[in-house]
Amino acid sequence: MITISLNPDSKEPMYQQIYEYIKKEILSGRLSHPDKLPSARSLANFLQVSRSTVDTAYDQLVAEGYVEPKEKRGYFVNSMTHIQNFTPVSPVPITKAYQPKHESSEKESAGRMHFDFNPDAVDTTHFPYSIWKSIGKNELDNSDNFVAGNHFGETELRKSIAAYLHGSRGVQCTPEQIILGAGLDHLLQMLCVLFQRKKTVAMENPGYRSARKVLLASGYTVRDIPLKNNTFDLTSLNQSDADICYVTPTHQFPLGTVMPVPVRQALLTWAIEQKGRYIIEDDHDSEFRYVGRPIPALQSLDTSGNVIYIGTFSKAISPALRVGYMVLPPVLLEQYQAICGSFSCPVSRINQAILTKFIKDGYFEKHLNRMRKLYKSKHDFMVSCIREFFPKETFRISGDNAGLYVLLHYLGNETAEQIEKRAEKNDIKLYSLKKYYASLPAGFHPTYLLGFANVTDENIRTGLHLLAKEVFLLP
Amino acid sequence: MITISLNPDSKEPMYQQIYEYIKKEILSGRLSHPDKLPSARSLANFLQVSRSTVDTAYDQLVAEGYVEPKEKRGYFVNSMTHIQNFTPVSPVPITKAYQPKHESSEKESAGRMHFDFNPDAVDTTHFPYSIWKSIGKNELDNSDNFVAGNHFGETELRKSIAAYLHGSRGVQCTPEQIILGAGLDHLLQMLCVLFQRKKTVAMENPGYRSARKVLLASGYTVRDIPLKNNTFDLTSLNQSDADICYVTPTHQFPLGTVMPVPVRQALLTWAIEQKGRYIIEDDHDSEFRYVGRPIPALQSLDTSGNVIYIGTFSKAISPALRVGYMVLPPVLLEQYQAICGSFSCPVSRINQAILTKFIKDGYFEKHLNRMRKLYKSKHDFMVSCIREFFPKETFRISGDNAGLYVLLHYLGNETAEQIEKRAEKNDIKLYSLKKYYASLPAGFHPTYLLGFANVTDENIRTGLHLLAKEVFLLP
Numbered sequence: 001m002i003t004i005s006l007n008p009d010s011k012e013p014m015y016q017q018i019y020e021y022i023k024k025e026i027l028s029g030r031l032s033h034p035d036k037l038p039s040a041r042s043l044a045n046f047l048q049v050s051r052s053t054v055d056t057a058y059d060q061l062v063a064e065g066y067v068e069p070k071e072k073r074g075y076f077v078n079s080m081t082h083i084q085n086f087t088p089v090s091p092v093p094i095t096k097a098y099q100p101k102h103e104s105s106e107k108e109s110a111g112r113m114h115f116d117f118n119p120d121a122v123d124t125t126h127f128p129y130s131i132w133k134s135i136g137k138n139e140l141d142n143s144d145n146f147v148a149g150n151h152f153g154e155t156e157l158r159k160s161i162a163a164y165l166h167g168s169r170g171v172q173c174t175p176e177q178i179i180l181g182a183g184l185d186h187l188l189q190m191l192c193v194l195f196q197r198k199k200t201v202a203m204e205n206p207g208y209r210s211a212r213k214v215l216l217a218s219g220y221t222v223r224d225i226p227l228k229n230n231t232f233d234l235t236s237l238n239q240s241d242a243d244i245c246y247v248t249p250t251h252q253f254p255l256g257t258v259m260p261v262p263v264r265q266a267l268l269t270w271a272i273e274q275k276g277r278y279i280i281e282d283d284h285d286s287e288f289r290y291v292g293r294p295i296p297a298l299q300s301l302d303t304s305g306n307v308i309y310i311g312t313f314s315k316a317i318s319p320a321l322r323v324g325y326m327v328l329p330p331v332l333l334e335q336y337q338a339i340c341g342s343f344s345c346p347v348s349r350i351n352q353a354i355l356t357k358f359i360k361d362g363y364f365e366k367h368l369n370r371m372r373k374l375y376k377s378k379h380d381f382m383v384s385c386i387r388e389f390f391p392k393e394t395f396r397i398s399g400d401n402a403g404l405y406v407l408l409h410y411l412g413n414e415t416a417e418q419i420e421k422r423a424e425k426n427d428i429k430l431y432s433l434k435k436y437y438a439s440l441p442a443g444f445h446p447t448y449l450l451g452f453a454n455v456t457d458e459n460i461r462t463g464l465h466l467l468a469k470e471v472f473l474l475p
Numbered sequence: 476m477i478t479i480s481l482n483p484d485s486k487e488p489m490y491q492q493i494y495e496y497i498k499k500e501i502l503s504g505r506l507s508h509p510d511k512l513p514s515a516r517s518l519a520n521f522l523q524v525s526r527s528t529v530d531t532a533y534d535q536l537v538a539e540g541y542v543e544p545k546e547k548r549g550y551f552v553n554s555m556t557h558i559q560n561f562t563p564v565s566p567v568p569i570t571k572a573y574q575p576k577h578e579s580s581e582k583e584s585a586g587r588m589h590f591d592f593n594p595d596a597v598d599t600t601h602f603p604y605s606i607w608k609s610i611g612k613n614e615l616d617n618s619d620n621f622v623a624g625n626h627f628g629e630t631e632l633r634k635s636i637a638a639y640l641h642g643s644r645g646v647q648c649t650p651e652q653i654i655l656g657a658g659l660d661h662l663l664q665m666l667c668v669l670f671q672r673k674k675t676v677a678m679e680n681p682g683y684r685s686a687r688k689v690l691l692a693s694g695y696t697v698r699d700i701p702l703k704n705n706t707f708d709l710t711s712l713n714q715s716d717a718d719i720c721y722v723t724p725t726h727q728f729p730l731g732t733v734m735p736v737p738v739r740q741a742l743l744t745w746a747i748e749q750k751g752r753y754i755i756e757d758d759h760d761s762e763f764r765y766v767g768r769p770i771p772a773l774q775s776l777d778t779s780g781n782v783i784y785i786g787t788f789s790k791a792i793s794p795a796l797r798v799g800y801m802v803l804p805p806v807l808l809e810q811y812q813a814i815c816g817s818f819s820c821p822v823s824r825i826n827q828a829i830l831t832k833f834i835k836d837g838y839f840e841k842h843l844n845r846m847r848k849l850y851k852s853k854h855d856f857m858v859s860c861i862r863e864f865f866p867k868e869t870f871r872i873s874g875d876n877a878g879l880y881v882l883l884h885y886l887g888n889e890t891a892e893q894i895e896k897r898a899e900k901n902d903i904k905l906y907s908l909k910k911y912y913a914s915l916p917a918g919f920h921p922t923y924l925l926g927f928a929n930v931t932d933e934n935i936r937t938g939l940h941l942l943a944k945e946v947f948l949l950p
Binding site: 016019026056059060063064065066078079080120121122124125127129132133136137140141143145146147148149182183185186189193196209210213214217218219258259260261262263264265291292293295296314318319320321322323339340342343344345346347348349350351 | 491494501531538539540541554555595596600602604611612615616618621622624657658660661664684685688689692694735737738766767770789795796797798814817818819820821822823825826
């Protein structure tokens with residue numbers, strides 16, 4: 001008979017105590033195949049519990065495969081040949097507290113500096129939260145939003161995006177060509193799956209490092225193409241073995257320049273010269289241009305279906321929304337359908353529904369117009385402060401007139417190390433252009449990206465003044 | 476001089492008409508390098524518009540690289556050598572309406588049958604929408620939710636998930652080991668990137684086809700391991716060249732069986748026998764078990780860090796939420812950090828924040844308990860209807876006691892074709908077990924997954940009655 005010390009005062013029900021005890025006996029080998037368990041009736045008698053309590057414990061042991069019931073003969077311990085010699089080869093304590101190095105947001109915000117000119121930040125104070133909330137309330141009443149959705153993204157949202165892209169970016173596409181994703185990283189990953197064969201990708205140097213990391217992680221080869229006169233160097237591209245070209249034509253990241261039309265045409269020519277060549281157009285913050293008309297997307301010039309256009313709502317709404325989209329040329333769309341058609345769309349339907357209504361009812365356009373004005377005024381203010389505090393002889397501004405940051409080039413004699421050390425001491429977070437380079441060009445001068453989107457005017461002025469006086473030691 | 480027929484009544488501003496005209500002239504080659512544009516002053520005079528109108532048009536042409544300003548000499552058309560011979564190699568009309576074959580939800584719902592026993596569906600009527608909404612309202616007031624977040628998922632949510640997994644699934648992990656993702660597809664894709672080298676994966680046959688497709692799309696090799704006595708066949712696994720094993724131990728999908736502890740132990744032994752072997756545990760609908768205690772996760776037995784545990788909120792809350800997570804063993808976590816650390820978490824922060832509060836404040840557990848009761852009653856009702864309408868001699872039930880569907884095995888003489896044709900005619904959507912097989916075993920009988928989660932009791936009874944009388948032609 002099995003002696004179990006049952007504790008009737010325990011929070012654990014009696015049947016569970018019996019189950020746990022027998023389970024432990026089996027796992028330790030004290031009970032082993034083909035041992036027979038006492039009959040439920042006799043064990044119940046012995047332990048002075050109800051028959052059904054033992055039955056429940058036995059049922060659970062059967063369900064998990066510890067014991068096997070044999071008709072009319074009772075319960076037998078299962079054969080577990082592997083348990084006795086189950087010694088871990090290289091035991092790793094699972095409970096060991098592991099602290100990933102990249103616990104980004106929380107860590108960063110904990111140690112956030114007072115003057116943080118983050119070029120990736122967006123303004124979070126002027127978003128029409130109340131409108132978003134009221135749309136959200138309605139959409140939560142629609143139970144359709146809780147049923148598995150379209151794998152490419154809901155049709156209504158794709159229609160709204162197609163209309164927006166056509167109107168404001170000149171992009172030529174049908175809603176069917178649009179695939180919704182969880183931002184640039186995710187869409188690039190999908191492309192890496194779509195192409196099947198590992199590709200060689202030409203990327204701008206300097207360029208968008210996160211995209212580069214996704215491509216490398218997916219086993220792709222990256223060729224870093226230098227920028228010549230601040231634009232993509234086609235000679236280098238033509239000499240490379242790349243079959244994909246990743247560019248930011250409307251607003252080069254991070255230099256902020258526009259790819260001139262002749263270069264765009266040459267790039268499209270490169271793509272059609274050989275079968276299977278594609279251009280990935282990352283149109284990251286094209287919404288914000290403060291001078292003249294918007295620059296049309298490269299895709300708008302593409303008549304051969306060689307451009308894959310990628311956009312997101314990260315800058316226009318928020319990077320925390322995690323919604324992006326790509327426009328696939330028809331040939332790739334068919335391929336995508338065949339290879340990735342069964343993958344679920346990563347964006348929650350409720351967020352898709354809110355976003356659809358937000359665009360359709362004109363709130364998105366209103367928000368964009370408002371933010372464009374606001375960012376322009378911040379941009380102009382930052383440029384005027386720079387002009388006021390930093391002499392033209394040793395400081396050059398570039399990448400202005402668009403986007404959410406400007407570049408400050410320093411032509412003086414202080415070293416980057418000195419500058420950055422002093423900045424930290426003065427509680428100023430600087431973002432160096434250096435880190436966007438795969439390899440630094442000769443004669444590189446210390447250059448910093450100064451983001452203004454989420455900095456108050458007061459902090460722009462005070463921070464830049466501090467930067468001039470205490471970091472660059474200007475009189 | 477340039478003759479532009481300006482339309483002062485057009486909605487297009489004058490400067491844009493000038494810009495469009497000159498742009499067209501350049502793209503067509505009628506104006507070409509090194510043509511000089513008329514001076515802004517003289518063109519303004521000629522066209523009888525203000526000087527600033529022409530300036531704006533010229534600035535835009537310069538910004539996009541059509542023309543180049545030369546100091547004191549005027550504006551010159553840029554060299555576009557590639558434009559003249561720019562003839563598409565194989566023109567694909569981009570505007571051609573392409574209709575992907577897989578426009579799932581909308582299409583399906585349009586042609587939805589009256590009795591749809593979808594095994595993947597969840598109940599959408601009993602979700603506590605009002606609670607979710609009121610949490611959502613509060614979280615939308617927190618602007619932190621609009622700032623880019625932690626790449627692995629927000630710490631608070633990972634803490635809540637770790638506590639839940641420990642309490643209800645016996646999973647041993649720290650919050651740091653949890654990586655948030657957009658559901659199973661996405662997490663599997665991340666794993667495929669993480670492993671870098673293409674792996675060979677042993678999968679259950681029958682098994683979860685979507686996972687199989689993700690692995691194949693990522694270039695992995697899949698070995699289909701037959702189930703023996705409804706559980707994973709270890710002999711086949713040991714004879715295969717697999718280094719990853721993908722299993723659904725708690726509730727085999729689609730057969731609904733529990734992997735017995737001896738098989739679990741043997742599987743863990745297989746994993747530690749060779750370096751680099753891993754088990755992917757897909758714990759897809761473990762929340763819903765109607766008899767006895769929950770079956771602990773395979774991961775709870777793993778002492779060597781060989782099990783990657785994957786779970787989602789698709790069954791417990793909604794597949795449209797797109798939130799899942801994986802628990803990585805420490806070794807893989809370090810690798811993940813190095814390779815995928817820069818990838819953004821695909822789940823919107825607002826959804827993470829709502830979910831965190833929903834779990835922390837006990838609503839998730841309450842919802843689960845409520846749904847477990849509800850599903851159990853639907854499950855029992857469906858089983859009782861089957862028992863009532865279908866004779867035991869020719870119909871067997873399996874996969875009961877857990878999950879959101881039961882299996883109905885038909886041992887009679889009607890063919891699957893006859894059955895499915897008649898079902899369609901009677902407006903009954905049947906889900907055949909057949910489609911979950913990579914290869915059908917000998918002596919396979921027509922078997923159907925009958926989901927009950929999102930079917931009313933009335934429809935369960937009426938549908939099953941119809942199925943018995945009109946499809947299986949029972950008296």
